[in-house]
Amino acid sequence: xSYVYIKMYLNxxxxxxxxxxxxxxNTELYVIGGYVRDTILRRPTKxxxxxxxGSGIDFAKKLARAMGGKTSVSFxxxxxxxxxxxxxxxxxxxxxxxxxYRKESRKPIVESGSLDDDQKRRDFTINTLAVxxxxxxxxxxxxxxxxxxxxxxRIIRTPLDPGITFSDDPLRMMRAIRFxxxxxxxxxxxxxxxxxxxxxxxxxxxxxxxxxxxxKIMQSEKPSTGFNHLDKAALLEIILxxxxxxxxVDVVEGKMHKDNFYHTIKVLDNLSKKxxxxxLRWAALLHDVGKPRTKGYAESGWTFHGHDLAGxxxxxxxxxxxKLPLNEKMxxxxxxxxxxxxxxxxxxxxxxxxxxxxLLFDAGDLVDDLMTLCEADITSKNKETVRRHMNNFKQVRxxxxxxxEKDAVRNFQPPVTGDEIMxxxxxxxxxxxxxxxxxxxxxxxDGVIRNDKEEARKFMMEKAKEMGIES
Ligand code: CTP
Numbered sequence: 001x002s003y004v005y006i007k008m009y010l011n012x013x014x015x016x017x018x019x020x021x022x023x024x025x026n027t028e029l030y031v032i033g034g035y036v037r038d039t040i041l042r043r044p045t046k047x048x049x050x051x052x053x054g055s056g057i058d059f060a061k062k063l064a065r066a067m068g069g070k071t072s073v074s075f076x077x078x079x080x081x082x083x084x085x086x087x088x089x090x091x092x093x094x095x096x097x098x099x100x101y102r103k104e105s106r107k108p109i110v111e112s113g114s115l116d117d118d119q120k121r122r123d124f125t126i127n128t129l130a131v132x133x134x135x136x137x138x139x140x141x142x143x144x145x146x147x148x149x150x151x152x153x154r155i156i157r158t159p160l161d162p163g164i165t166f167s168d169d170p171l172r173m174m175r176a177i178r179f180x181x182x183x184x185x186x187x188x189x190x191x192x193x194x195x196x197x198x199x200x201x202x203x204x205x206x207x208x209x210x211x212x213x214x215x216k217i218m219q220s221e222k223p224s225t226g227f228n229h230l231d232k233a234a235l236l237e238i239i240l241x242x243x244x245x246x247x248x249v250d251v252v253e254g255k256m257h258k259d260n261f262y263h264t265i266k267v268l269d270n271l272s273k274k275x276x277x278x279x280l281r282w283a284a285l286l287h288d289v290g291k292p293r294t295k296g297y298a299e300s301g302w303t304f305h306g307h308d309l310a311g312x313x314x315x316x317x318x319x320x321x322x323k324l325p326l327n328e329k330m331x332x333x334x335x336x337x338x339x340x341x342x343x344x345x346x347x348x349x350x351x352x353x354x355x356x357x358x359l360l361f362d363a364g365d366l367v368d369d370l371m372t373l374c375e376a377d378i379t380s381k382n383k384e385t386v387r388r389h390m391n392n393f394k395q396v397r398x399x400x401x402x403x404x405e406k407d408a409v410r411n412f413q414p415p416v417t418g419d420e421i422m423x424x425x426x427x428x429x430x431x432x433x434x435x436x437x438x439x440x441x442x443x444x445x446d447g448v449i450r451n452d453k454e455e456a457r458k459f460m461m462e463k464a465k466e467m468g469i470e471s
Contacts, residue, residue, distance in 0.1 A: 007139030009039045019133045021066045028053040030130040037126050048091045051118050056093035057082045065095050065264050101168040123172045125150045125157050154185040162194030170201035174213035181217045181226030195233040207323045223272055224265035257302035260291050263379055270376035279329050280369050283336035302321055312338035336370055338410040339363055343374045354446045356403045360410045363444055371397055407451045415456040416440055425469050439463045
């Protein structure tokens with residue numbers, strides 16, 4: 001049998017140290033899984049998984065001793081694993097194992113096994129690649145499932161019958177889709193079919209893990225790959241029914257609207273080219289989520305009146321179900337969804353100062369991100385239409401900057417406080433103070449007065465007089 005050696009990928013000095021300790025202790029071990037995959041793909045890696053034929057914990061203890069205290073080791077006895085931190089690496093040592101699963105759980109029954117058993121129990125061929133770290137087999141590739149071939153051809157495929165791999169551990173369905181998005185790999189036909197067949201099993205997986213994978217899809221270069229696969233495998237309707245509801249077109253009197261799902265994932269891709277901000281990406285995925293429930297047909301065609309507000313109202317329940325944070329991140333997404341039509345309505349022929357001022361006031365620090373989403377929202381195939389819309393938004397951006405420089409309403413602080421109003425007129429806290437305060441704010445936003453203390457005080461006096469209040 002001839003072997004392939006891939007020593008050239010084993011550049012990390014820690015591997016030599018592991019190998020030396022293994023030789024001195026007569027231990028057989030291999031580096032396996034994600035580290036091998038990512039090193040060959042020349043992707044950055046930090047974590048290393050080492051399979052020890054024998055006890056991972058015992059070997060980690062010996063290695064830690066050999067390193068002379070330059071490391072910290074944690075032991076997870078119930079899993080039979082040890083984690084060693086060294087030079088910014090997390091190196092996990094685990095005994096080679098054999099696994100079998102019961103139907104109702106993704107917790108396997110684990111026994112010790114050979115390297116071969118260990119490779120078989122793994123999720124995808126590209127994750128089964130193992131490389132010898134012994135003196136005799138240093139750099140030798142052990143690849144019983146042709147993972148190297150799949151890595152070259154950019155294919156996600158299970159080493160065993162995909163039905164068994166996914167039924168054993170349904171999280172792997174999400175992992176397959178996530179890897180395809182992250183690495184830009186195809187999912188092999190039978191593997192994809194098995195995901196579809198086993199999709200209901202996703203219910204035994206915790207929401208946190210599912211969302212973790214969704215977030216990785218979201219952070220990939222072209223998230224639409226992941227969402228398309230989720231859709232094809234019919235997982236989308238289970239984990240994101242609100243996004244799935246955007247699918248499809250209706251036709252009335254020969255008029256059809258666009259498919260809002262495909263539009264949305266295009267927007268998400270457009271946006272992902274401009275921003276790494278995962279929350280802005282979530283806002284892109286959800287910006288039209290209110291459309292299905294506000295859809296209507298009028299003489300002029302299809303309408304989605306109020307879908308911005310309807311969508312914004314849906315955000316908390318979606319975030320709660322997905323176990324996404326219910327803090328300022330959620331409020332950020334909600335606000336962007338709610339405001340996503342505002343710059344569009346601004347970009348008509350004449351952009352009035354007061355409309356721009358109001359947008360700055362309402363969006364505050366989110367205004368730049370909002371504009372980035374609006375630009376990504378242009379998905380027309382007609383180059384001229386795209387050019388025209390982009391040009392309009394350029395004008396809006398320019399105007400936003402001009403007005404902000406002049407009026408500073410982006411993080412509006414009232415130039416006259418409630419306390420000052422009460423003091424000037426000897427008023428108790430109450431409705432009248434609120435009315436005066438609001439009138440000042442509105443006058444500034446409408447451009448009646450500037451955002452300036454002196455002008456605001458003068459306006460306050462006039463307003464109070466009009467209300468019959470004397471100072
Ligand atoms: N693995 C598996 N089934 C899972 C999770 C992991 O078979 N549900 C195996 C794979 O062989 C994987 C290895 O365990 O390569 C390590 O898992 P993990 O660290 O979660 O994944 P990586 O492949 O390293 O990739 P990433 O860090 O991007 O998740």
